[in-house]
Amino acid sequence: MNRARAPLAVLGGLVLLYGAVWAPPELAVHLLGGLTVCLAVVVLLGVGLQGRRFTPVAALAGGGASIAATVLTIAGGEPENIDTSMWTVLEAVALTALVFLTVLWGSRARATAAAVAPAVATPLLLFRFALEDDRSAMLMGTGIWLVPATGAVAVALYLRRLAADRRRAVADARREQRLDLANDLHDFVAHDISEIVAQAQAGRMVLAADRPDLAKLLERIETAGVRALGSMDRTLALLRDPGEAARAPVGGVDDLAALVERFNEGDGPFAALDLRLTGPVPRESGAVVHRAVTEALTNIRRHAPTATTVSIELSDTDGTLSLTVEDDSTGAPKPAPRASSGLGLAGMAERAESLGGRFDAGPRASGGWRIGLQLPLQHRRIDEEGAPL
Numbered sequence: 001m002n003r004a005r006a007p008l009a010v011l012g013g014l015v016l017l018y019g020a021v022w023a024p025p026e027l028a029v030h031l032l033g034g035l036t037v038c039l040a041v042v043v044l045l046g047v048g049l050q051g052r053r054f055t056p057v058a059a060l061a062g063g064g065a066s067i068a069a070t071v072l073t074i075a076g077g078e079p080e081n082i083d084t085s086m087w088t089v090l091e092a093v094a095l096t097a098l099v100f101l102t103v104l105w106g107s108r109a110r111a112t113a114a115a116v117a118p119a120v121a122t123p124l125l126l127f128r129f130a131l132e133d134d135r136s137a138m139l140m141g142t143g144i145w146l147v148p149a150t151g152a153v154a155v156a157l158y159l160r161r162l163a164a165d166r167r168r169a170v171a172d173a174r175r176e177q178r179l180d181l182a183n184d185l186h187d188f189v190a191h192d193i194s195e196i197v198a199q200a201q202a203g204r205m206v207l208a209a210d211r212p213d214l215a216k217l218l219e220r221i222e223t224a225g226v227r228a229l230g231s232m233d234r235t236l237a238l239l240r241d242p243g244e245a246a247r248a249p250v251g252g253v254d255d256l257a258a259l260v261e262r263f264n265e266g267d268g269p270f271a272a273l274d275l276r277l278t279g280p281v282p283r284e285s286g287a288v289v290h291r292a293v294t295e296a297l298t299n300i301r302r303h304a305p306t307a308t309t310v311s312i313e314l315s316d317t318d319g320t321l322s323l324t325v326e327d328d329s330t331g332a333p334k335p336a337p338r339a340s341s342g343l344g345l346a347g348m349a350e351r352a353e354s355l356g357g358r359f360d361a362g363p364r365a366s367g368g369w370r371i372g373l374q375l376p377l378q379h380r381r382i383d384e385e386g387a388p389l
Helices: 002-021 029-075 087-105 108-114 116-128 135-206 212-240 254-267 281-303 344-354
Strands: 271-276 309-317 318-326 356-362 369-376
Touching: 029 087, 029 108, 029 116, 087 108, 087 116, 087 135, 108 116, 108 271, 116 135, 135 212, 254 271, 254 281, 254 309, 254 318, 281 309, 281 344, 344 356, 344 369
Parallel strands: 271 309
Antiparallel strands: 309 318, 318 369, 356 369
C-alpha cells in the first residue's frame, strides 16, 4: 500500500488537471479554490505520515484559496447556478477531508489553528450562489454545511485518542516484559554473585589467615559482590517505579569521587578526577555523567591493558556541562561501541541526545582513547541536592 500511494497521488493530480482543462466550471475563478484544495489533499495522501508536518501548511493553503475564490465570486456579481458544475461539491468534500487530515496528523495546537481555514471555507461556499437574499436559508445552510467539518474533527480526535491509547498500551506491555526479564536476571545473577561472595568469605577465613595480600584480594572480591547485589536491587526498584529514577538515580556527580577511588583500588591505570563546577548539577544530568564515567572506566579496564593514566574532567561553562575522559593506552584501538539500545557507548549517546546533548568517542591523535559528553544545563534554579525549585 505504501508503494502504491505515490503513483495513486500522481494519478489523482493528473485527473484533476485533466478536469481543469477539459471540464472547467463556468466561472474560472472556482478553479482557484477547487483545484488548490483537491491538490492539497492528494499531496497529503501521497506523502502519508512522513509529511504530517506539512498538514497545517496544506490546510491554510487550501482553505485560504477556497475563501479567496468565494470572495472573488461575490465581487464579480455573477454567482454560479448550483446545478451547473460539480466542482463546488468536489471542493466541499476536499475541504472536509483536509480538516480531517489536519486534525488527525498535525500537532494538536497547530492543527487546531490550521483546520479553522478549511472548516470556515466549507459553509462559505454557499455565498457563491444566489439564494434570493433569503437570510434564514443562508443561516440554515451554513449550519448544515458545518456539520461535515465538525464530524471530521470529532472522528479525527477520536482516532488520535485511539492511537495514543495504543501507544500507551504497547509501552506498558514492553515495560512489563522488561520488568519480567529484570526479575529473572536478578534472580539468576544474584544467586551466582551471592555464591561468589560466600566463596570469597570462606576463602578469606580458611586460606588467607596468614597471607595478608590474599586476604585483601578476597576482601575486595567480597566487597565488589555485595556492592553488585545492592546495585541490582536499586536498579530493579527503579524499574518497578519509573518515577523514582528522577528522585533517586543510581549515581550522580557527588558519587564520582567514590567511583574513581574504587577504580584506583584495583591493579591498572590511575584515574585522576578534576571537577570544575561553579554550581550544583541537575539530577538527570548528573546521572548521565555518572553512567558515562562508569562506562568509560569499564571499557578502559577491559580493552586498554596498556593504559597507565586516565584523566576525567568535568566542567560547566556557558550553560553547558562538559565531560572528558581520556586514557594513554597504546596498541590496537578499542572495539566499536555496542549497538544495543541502552548499553555501552551507543546507549550513552541515546541518553545524551534525550537531554538535548551530544556524546562522542574515538581514538586520540597522541594515542589512547577519548570520550566527550556535553549536556545543556537547564536555565532554572536548583537546590543544593540538584533538584528543581
